[in-house]
Amino acid sequence: MKPDTGNPESRNNGRTCLRLAGLLAVAMMLAACSLLGGGKRDKATIYAPDPRVVADPAWPTVAWQLAVGSPTAARMIDSFRIAVRPTPGELQVYKGASWAKTPTDMLQDTILRTLEDSGHIPAVARQGTGINADYKLVMDMRRFEAAYAGAAVPSATIELNAKLVHSVDQNVVASRTFLHATPATGTDVAAVTDAFSRSLGDMAGDVAGWALTTGDAHERGAHGADTR
Numbered sequence: 292m293k294p295d296t297g298n299p300e301s302r303n304n305g306r307t308c309l310r311l312a313g314l315l316a317v318a319m320m321l322a323a324c325s326l327l328g329g330g331k332r333d334k335a336t337i338y339a340p341d342p343r344v345v346a347d348p349a350w351p352t353v354a355w356q357l358a359v360g361s362p363t364a365a366r367m368i369d370s371f372r373i374a375v376r377p378t379p380g381e382l383q384v385y386k387g388a389s390w391a392k393t394p395t396d397m398l399q400d401t402i403l404r405t406l407e408d409s410g411h412i413p414a415v416a417r418q419g420t421g422i423n424a425d426y427k428l429v430m431d432m433r434r435f436e437a438a439y440a441g442a443a444v445p446s447a448t449i450e451l452n453a454k455l456v457h458s459v460d461q462n463v464v465a466s467r468t469f470l471h472a473t474p475a476t477g478t479d480v481a482a483v484t485d486a487f488s489r490s491l492g493d494m495a496g497d498v499a500g501w502a503l504t505t506g507d508a509h510e511r512g513a514h515g516a517d518t519r
Contacts, residue, residue: 338373338484339391342401342492346409350500351507356414358424358458359403362395362451364432369395373480374436375445382436388480394435398451401495402428411503426464426506427456428498437483438472446472447486449494455505465505469497 367374371393372384390397399417406415416422434450449471455464471493475486 334387336388336480337391338388338480338487340397340484340488340491342488342495344401344405344408344492344496344499346405346411347496347500350409350411350503352411353503353507353510354413355425355506355510356422357406357412357426357428357502357506358416358418358420358422359399359406359428360418360430361399362430362432364395364435368432368435369393373484375483376436376438376440376448378439385437385480385483388484394449395432397491398430398432398449398494401491402498405495405499406502409499409503424458426502427458428502429454429456430498433468434470437475437486440472442474444475444478445483445486446474447483447490448472449487449490451494451498453498453501455502455509457509464509467501469494469501471497 367382370384371389373388373390375383375385377383392400403415403417406412414422414424416424418424418427431452432450433452434448436448437445438448439445450468451470452466452468454466456462457464471490473486473490473493475482
């Protein structure tokens with residue numbers, strides 16, 4: 292007696308189910324690859340503002356050393372995404388564009404380079420690099436965004452609070468809030484990032500000049516007019 296091989300129609304249905312299951316598995320694998328980066332992506336443009344600030348001859352030439360700390364900032368502010376505020380209560384980001392560095396890194400780098408290239412201070416470095424700094428520059432970034440504020444084009448807006456701290460006694464010598472809002476020449480991202488480059492340069496120049504002037508005044512007050 293021959294074994295029962297089953298209904299041919301049932302066998303065909305089973306093969307069809309197996310083929311469908313195989314196709315479904317392949318589709319799921321392709322979808323997973325797409326999520327992991329194998330799929331097509333829109334190209335993103337990376338912007339790297341690099342302003343160069345010329346020292347003001349009126350800045351004092353000092354004999355002390357300065358450590359520049361990394362600014363603190365909220366996570367939404369200190370992001371590689373380029374923030375834009377179309378209305379006062381709404382914050383978005385530009386699609387397909389990003390910064391090469393975070394805003395706090397850009398600001399710290401620009402201030403450091405401004406002071407280093409100025410020739411008005413013997414030594415300046417990032418806080419924690421080991422120099423025997425007489426003063427510390429402590430900063431908190433409050434805004435770094437393209438803000439429309441009711442205008443037709445946005446302004447590259449940077450708001451920063453800076454404190455100059457005397458290292459010996461940890462006293463705050465002075466504190467000041469800086470704000471720069473540079474209008475862009477258009478609404479496209481390239482025009483906006485160019486406005487940010489100008490705002491960064493203006494901010495770095497203001498902070499550097501303020502730190503030198505404020506520290507010099509403190510030294511003169513502490514040690515008399517003769518600071519040699």
